[in-house]
Amino acid sequence: MIEKTDIGKEELLTGYRNLVMERFMDKKLLNASKQGFLPFYIPLMGHEAIHIGIGLALRDNDYFYPYYRDFGTVLQKGIPLDMIMSQVFSTQDDNELGRDMPDHFSFKKYNIGAVITPVAGHLTSATGIAYAYQYRKKEGSIIATFGDGATSTPDFHVAMNFAGVYNLPMVFFCENNGFAISVPTYPTENGAFDQTYEETRGQIYKKAEAYGFNGIRIDGTNFVEVYRQTRKALENAKNGPILIEAMTYRMGPHSTADDPNKYRTNTVTEGSEKDPVIASQKVLKDMGILDDKAIESINDEMDKKSTDLINKYEKEPKPDKHTILDNLYEENPWYIDEEKGDIQ
Numbered sequence: 001m002i003e004k005t006d007i008g009k010e011e012l013l014t015g016y017r018n019l020v021m022e023r024f025m026d027k028k029l030l031n032a033s034k035q036g037f038l039p040f041y042i043p044l045m046g047h048e049a050i051h052i053g054i055g056l057a058l059r060d061n062d063y064f065y066p067y068y069r070d071f072g073t074v075l076q077k078g079i080p081l082d083m084i085m086s087q088v089f090s091t092q093d094d095n096e097l098g099r100d101m102p103d104h105f106s107f108k109k110y111n112i113g114a115v116i117t118p119v120a121g122h123l124t125s126a127t128g129i130a131y132a133y134q135y136r137k138k139e140g141s142i143i144a145t146f147g148d149g150a151t152s153t154p155d156f157h158v159a160m161n162f163a164g165v166y167n168l169p170m171v172f173f174c175e176n177n178g179f180a181i182s183v184p185t186y187p188t189e190n191g192a193f194d195q196t197y198e199e200t201r202g203q204i205y206k207k208a209e210a211y212g213f214n215g216i217r218i219d220g221t222n223f224v225e226v227y228r229q230t231r232k233a234l235e236n237a238k239n240g241p242i243l244i245e246a247m248t249y250r251m252g253p254h255s256t257a258d259d260p261n262k263y264r265t266n267t268v269t270e271g272s273e274k275d276p277v278i279a280s281q282k283v284l285k286d287m288g289i290l291d292d293k294a295i296e297s298i299n300d301e302m303d304k305k306s307t308d309l310i311n312k313y314e315k316e317p318k319p320d321k322h323t324i325l326d327n328l329y330e331e332n333p334w335y336i337d338e339e340k341g342d343i344q
């Protein structure tokens, strides 16, 4: 029996459409990187329901601090696709001036923190923002996402401790896809830990208890459930932090620099019941919101839309090479001007 939600049919359908769009974009961006149009790409297949659920749950005053896999969350949050694509393809319109890796977004005016590469490095900054919200008595909560591997880093513990001590309006959201590159999180299905493989000995959501607040584990393959739990957490965070561990599966490689065949046999295949697109379809069908005809027409629409976008962005001009030393200083020191003259 599916519980009712406080979001309407139209919003749920928009969430599903974005989920499908994210799936198509992901596959085509991976292809674009294989064809040499992108230097690097971080696939996200398996994370879609988490992304859409969080995107739906975010309120206007909340602050989102993403990590490198969160394409769909920024899409659902309403960041224009052209803005996202110009960042991914480092075009001349990129708001980061073409200077960061694909998927390392920064959308400050939308209350979204900058994606950084060092794992968990953003968690201390996110907690700092939560402290500022509390100090300035600002409405809203902070939510920061990260992978399971991030929970084994020092920055995770510093951020969790600080949030606990100051009782900050902070949601720590772990997208547990089962792997930190080649290291499995929970090596065996029955939870028995194998000392030779472990990434972490304990259950991730239980780590919150050590810092004096609650942790919960949720199904990360059903976006309606992710929405419900995340919205509740964002609302309750005004009374103190919470840790959410959303369980899903990384259905592709870690990045384009990884070959999972070297270390992984238990993949979740596209179209299987654990695939977030299929799991989310089932939920919406049970709610009477989606049927096979709508599924097919949304697929066709998003397939075409994603192809048109990729074709467009593969041809978009890159920033002029003479701009590479711009925007570093308010007033350029003499050596920058001198170096500019050396750009061939």
Ligand SMILES: Cc1ncc(C[n+]2csc(CCOP(=O)(O)OP(=O)(O)O)c2C)c(N)n1
Residues within 6 Å of the ligand: 069, 117, 118, 119, 146, 147, 148, 149, 150, 151, 177, 179, 180, 181, 254
């Ligand atoms: C501090 C730091 N150490 C190591 C790396 C290399 N690295 C990049 S991603 C990654 C795995 C992260 O796994 P997880 O946190 O589970 O997130 P996932 O990529 O699986 O979503 C590692 C070790 C890094 N970027 N930063």
